[in-house]
Amino acid sequence: MKRPKTFINRVLHRHETYLTLIIILFSVVTANVAPAFLTAGNILSLLRGGAGLGLLSLAFFVALISGGIDISFPAIAISAQYITVRTMLAIDVNSLVFAFVLASAIGIVYGLINAFLITRFKLPALIVTLGTSNLYHGGLLQFLGTESVNVGGLPTAFSDFGRMSLFQISTEQGTLGISLFFVIFVIAIVLTWFILRHTMLGRGIYAIGGDEEAARRAGFNVSRIQYFIYAYVGFLSAIMGIIHVSMIQYANPTNIVGTILLRVIAAVILGGTSISGGRGTVTGTLLGFVLIVLIDRHLIMLGVPAEWTDFFVGIVIVLGVLATHIRLRLERKRLGELVVERAH
Template sequence: MKGKDHVLQKMFRKNETYLFLILISYSILVTAVNSSFLTLENFFDIVRSSAGMGILAMGVLVVILSGGIDVSFTAVAISGGYIAVRATMAAGVDNLAVAFLISCAVGILLGAINGLIISFFRLPTLIATLGTLSVFFGALTTFVGTKSVNAREMPKCFINFGSAKLVHLSNVKGHTYGLSVFVIPLLFAILLTWFLLKYTMLGRGIYALGNNKESALRAGFNLVRTQLFIYCYVGFLAGIMGVVYVSEVRWVNPVDLVGQELTVIAAVVIGGAKLTGGSGTILGTILGVAIVRVLYSTLVLLGLSSSWNDFFVGLIILVSVGITSYQNKLKNEKSLSFKV
């Protein structure tokens, strides 16, 4: 019994346990209102619509762990996706691998610009990326174009990727559905981020940078190199998301994804990542993405307008920042009491 009690105590000390319980409780509530919610078909739909956000969230988690904030990743993602579509169209290439290579290369390049600006000019990450958010969107529309591309115009590799399924099933009405192939790039982003944070010196440097920059310097971590890698990594994942997004919606416009930054940041913060850095988990981030996506897809089922989405996202960020500030205040008070 003592062993079981110890396991339970350990579980309930973790933020992820409460997130999982919130997700399950909310799902039961929605199912009680609308029984069509808790079905395998709906679950697969939520997974498909969560893939892009989940990929971006992995990159945002890495930035937040380092003590930074990046709000330019949506501009990076749409730049990669849009340029990949326009470039493959211009070259007459209908190849998904080429599209991913182009989009990721654009993402890494724009991420490197962020990293260099932040590292060498020592600008606050929020200010720097807020500036590059506008610069990237402006450069895309000025130098690449403003023309939207629809499903009939874009290469078929995007359309085929968007409709591909790993598993094919059918419901009682004969309607076919399945698990989207988008789960592959999502799992790739999750596993790559997990390996980076758990098994590499760069991962340790990211945590060290978020906990205390001066201590990280004394420990021998190269902060310029670490920050440059962080923003290149975010750009790389944003490049992947760019192709996933275009394939999902079968349409691309250079101003798509504008204003979606806070939704992704909110998902990461819900997952337990502290905006002050040094604390956060991949499992928590996955659960945070799931909660936000389930919330978005069920408000209408609960009789609420979709305009409530932004209200809840803003509220979540305010509450999370408030909790983090309160925890830091308690920690400072404890350290002062020990000194006295």
């Protein structure tokens, strides 16, 4: 029995629709409780502050589509950031372009190392990236030390970058504009979307996620595509690292790692991307990301005490994951598939 392909049916059964509804619902509730939510200032601040998380979500999403996974991206982000800052200080360079170039190079190299271990030795990506995460981060702290660089010591390129924005307007609260961080994020979105949708490389990524062996037989160069994927993850993570330091004006090598992983994974999974690969959309990932950002930053506005925010975000993630997968399970049962309880 097939559902009629009407527009309503197609829309109703898409994961993205549910997400959008929940986002709207949440926004309405929050706006009611705290009118400050709907101000331009707040929204622009959200765009600015969320760009980092967004970049990492895109990165993780690409890895997941291919049927792989990469949990070393926080370590890559902070490594790229800290190494770049210390290098710039050491050789007395104050160029933002230099920062981006160096950080990207580091991110790409780290990503290539991940890819090498995963493809050459056919090792499970989860464990490999767990290992490299500690390799990169432990190595960073060991060989470069734990000294933070605060706003006074940072090359001014970063603080300048942090102030840059597009379309500035003057209001009574001061100058408001769309932060350049957000612009970079948008560029990354478009780039990712383009690669995935309009290049053979991108279709290859989806194909590998669908059936790796079939992809090989079909002629896709699976190894090369995987090298690209993990290098891309490293690249986006490195960009995030630079944005991060420009935003908080503080380079502490113990940052990022430890706090952001859950939120990124939650954003991507809630966005409807399957952990086993092959299914997911950029749109979905963005919606998931929006939901996580909204919840993360507005719990306090809704009156949740500071020490309980982690818990509530955790509840939301667990409930969201439950909802997503229960729907999936019911759908599969409806299609007559035999669903068996399992751990993976």
